[in-house]
Amino acid sequence: MANEDPDSPARIHKGRGAASNLAGRFVPYVSSRESDGWQTEEEPLERLLTEAIEEKAKTIISSNSSPDLPFSQSINAYRGCEHGCVYCYARPSHAYMDLSPGLDFESRIFFKPNAADLLEKALRKPSYRCSPIAMGTNTDPYQPLEKDKRITRQLLEVMQRFNQPVTIVTKSQLILRDLPILAEMAQDGLAQVAISVTTLDKELKRKLEPRTAGPAARLRTIEQFSRAGVPTAVLAAPMIPALNDCELEAILEASRNAGADHAAYILLRLPHEVAPLFRQWLAAHYPQRAEHVMSLVQQSRGGRDYRSDFAQRQTGTGVFAQLLRQRFRVAIGKLGLNRRELKLDCSRFRPPPQPGDQQSLF
Structure with missing residues (x-):
């Protein structure tokens, strides 16, 4: 699908979030739809199918030292x-592959079939130092x-064999x-x-997160994990001003x-291409509130669509963000x-024996 100009008219694909295939920030040129006056009715949108693309990764564990993140x-x-x-906020990553952070991001999915093998090799390295691995x-x-x-x-399954601690964030049942x-x-x-519960409003969920589990299903997921003895948090995110922030206490x-x-x-984050995509979405679904x-x-x-510095990217600044x-604190x-x-227990980490390993004498 061609990379589109952000000013092109937005057309909503059923079951999709983005309203266009907005050009990534590295693309040298864009295309725009213009009417020549001859066609009085728009052609119906073709169904946008999902394409799964195999990616042979070379490494699987990413490291970070960001002071506002609870994992490394x-x-x-x-x-x-x-x-x-x-x-x-992950949408801009598709631009690095010359794809659109818009519809491409949600319809052209790369998967890593060798992920488990890479993880096992990484965990067996003598230099590996155990700390919780975050997924999602x-x-x-x-x-x-x-x-x-x-x-x-x-x-x-690999993590369980190694007693490797893991944290998971998801909005899927x-x-x-x-x-x-x-x-x-x-x-x-170890787990x-x-x-993530963004809204309790099914209609808003359908527009905002079209292919995710509904609010009731997410609450049932919390219930079942809690009953099973798994420490379970709720992530009320993102909080979007004048759209779902009124639901914070109810969530x-x-x-x-x-x-x-x-x-x-987390307060709404709009890095790079996410800002114009979100503006298109607002214009299509909530024009009077946009x-x-x-x-x-x-x-x-700070007067911008987004600021990325660690001190404020998660919660923002100003009167609205302070309130x-x-x-949240009161609730x-x-x-x-x-x-x-x-805190997860890293002391249990042990690479399981494999054929050819030297067995301990003690």
């Missing part, structure tokens, strides 16, 4: 995400493609497939799960009632969701 290691088994969340930090490890590819499941293995790991202090209360034991939130939403976003980002932060205090996240 992460794994992303997929590039792109079929969930189609229009606000996804960029794209969802339980997006629809995982049902067939089972890459996330294979990674979890597919994670329930792996509840048995995660419950076993949690008994040894934590966070379920936290519903999640606490389902069994969540702690909570976090100007007000973006005004509040910019008030919370949101205060509301989690009342609901008992302000307990600190449990």
